[in-house]
Amino acid sequence: EQYRIVRCKPGKASFLAEEGCVLRYSLQLEHAESKERQAALVLARIFATAEEAEIYVRQRLNPLVAQMRGRPEIVPFAHPVAFIDDLNMAVSVFPIDGELPALIASTDHQQMTEFFQKALGDDGDMPMQIEDCTIEAGHYGRQHRCVLRYEVNGRLRNAANADHGNPQPMQQVVYGKIAADDRCKIVGAVLSSLQWRLRQVQTKRQFRLPRIRGYWPDTGLILLESIPGKPQISEMLQAHIASADAAEQPSIPTNLSLTEALQDCARVASALHKVNIQFSETRTFQSELDDLQTYMPAVQQFSLALAMQIQHATRRLQSYAETTAELPVCFSHGDYTYTQLIFDENTCGLVDFDTVCQAEPALDLGQFLAYMRLAARKAEDGILAKGGEPIALDVDALSEQFIEMYIHTAELGSKDAEQLLARVAAYEVISLMRITLHSWQKMKSSRLEVAAALLEERVAALPIVK
The missing domain is CATH 3.90.1200.10 (Aminoglycoside phosphotransferase (APH), C-terminal lobe)
Structure with a gap:
């Protein structure tokens, strides 16, 4: 009751024939007292029957709710997942995705900050003391896949900065890819091999491939550097x-x-x-x-x-x-x-x-x-x-x-x-x-x-x- 929806914009949709239809809705929420607004993304799936939708909520979405406890994304919502009987529809608040359950961990601020400290903190070229990161969905147009954009903030750790006692502020943009299958693991193997096999590409400009910045086996999340352009x-x-x-x-x-x-x-x-x-x-x-x-x-x-x-x-x-x-x-x-x-x-x-x-x-x-x-x-x-x-x-x-x-x-x-x-x-x-x-x-x-x-x-x- 503390929030109301002031705007609902239908987004991407995909008709899956016998599997139903997948939709996305961008919501604008407003706090009743402060009038502050925030955005939210709601995922929806329409099934052929109400029974199928109810089973999907019970078996695929409800088990994920416990992992979202304390997350700010669900604070405005009385229920982060729901079954809408009249529409045969199952709905959930991002990052609760029944096809990509690992999205929850991959968008958790605390877990990702700790993970980035392990992945980037000991980088031989530019070691960082990670302070925080911001996370947003990038390309999320397909089922079973999502690209996440991370802005990682911290301070550069090196001998020169240590002498002055004032480490230099630093920000890195890192892209994360997550999929329902093991394709991200394959991407990692391919990029590792291509980094040296494609060094001699005779383009007019310096040719670059994104470097791997980390891999999280438990979620299948691969982290890739942002390359310019x-x-x-x-x-x-x-x-x-x-x-x-x-x-x-x-x-x-x-x-x-x-x-x-x-x-x-x-x-x-x-x-x-x-x-x-x-x-x-x-x-x-x-x-x-x-x-x-x-x-x-x-x-x-x-x-x-x-x-x-x-x-x-x-x-x-x-x-x-x-x-x-x-x-x-x-x-x-x-x-x-x-x-x-x-x-x-x-x-x-x-x-x-x-x-x-x-x-x-x-x-x-x-x-x-x-x-x-x-x-x-x-x-x-x-x-x-x-x-x-x-x-x-x-x-x-x-x-x-x-x-x-x-x-x-x-x-x-x-x-x-x-x-x-x-x-x-x-x-x-x-x-x-x-x-x-x-x-x-x-x-x-x-x-x-x-x-x-x-x-x-x-x-x-x-x-x-x-």
Whole structure:
């Protein structure tokens, strides 16, 4: 009764077919007396029946409540978990997540401060006396995974500071990743191996990978350093497409061009594919198609027109793929998009190794091109929606520049290059199919419209098999 909800903003949603629907709500709470406001995130899951929702609360959520005793996140709430009968809904206050129970420990201020003292306090380069840390959810868009952002505050401990008796204040930003499976442990092993295997990447800027700052086996939490920069490709596409008199131009490093950035992305991909790391998980062309088909029963039930488009695209793609030769599998990123490559004035970095696998190199390259096309089309549509006149951008030419640099860096002969191009075209369509289905699943109508249109265009561009 001491708090009231002054705002409720629905956030990310994901339709899981027979498993129900997952939703997020951002709340603004106000204290009745002080009028102070604070934010809260509520997780919700809708089930087919009230009985299923009640069982989920009883078996998956209620057992976690005891771990939250004394935590400030739940102070405003009479009950941190609840069952809403009329909606067949189970709800909980973040960080109570029935799919990620380890989130509770990973967001506990005291536990994490103590853990950071162990992880960073004895850092050979910059040992710290940890004083406190702030914690916030970063990327939390998927089930079974979460990225946490930690600002770790303390004082630098070294001989010089000790002499003066006044240790220098210091802050580090560290990212934590947590998952329901053991993928974070795999990420740690991969990054440890890549740190020295990718030292010789011939990018125009100094190439960097995030260093591992710690691993907590009990929770599966891996801590990674923050490397400078941010994804720039989308903003550079927007800057090229925007009219000259656009009111807002994106902030882009002055010494970075779109062509240079794409060439660096190609060089990194080529170097990654040459790394001799073996994985048991292999993603083949057929396994990618099979995975997409798992979405189809629900799509056919609720969106017949989209289901027909996907099935038509699948048939055309299969006919085309049969005329191409598979490439040897290699170590692959698994989700190689422009958002995973970050740039600043002097460095270029690669992040997010959650999906590493063995695959044809065309899987990474097709994924990159599909997302680049999507970003360019969204930029065009955004300018049109504001009444502007977008400048034409030849995305095909940009795609060719990217692939040509990859072929050059990978030192492929003409026959191998031709084979690669054929497979990249196929995998680009697969990526667009996946983007389309994920957009439908996450109820992103505008993104779905753009992705479906691009998919139709790229399928039509495939050579017709007689």
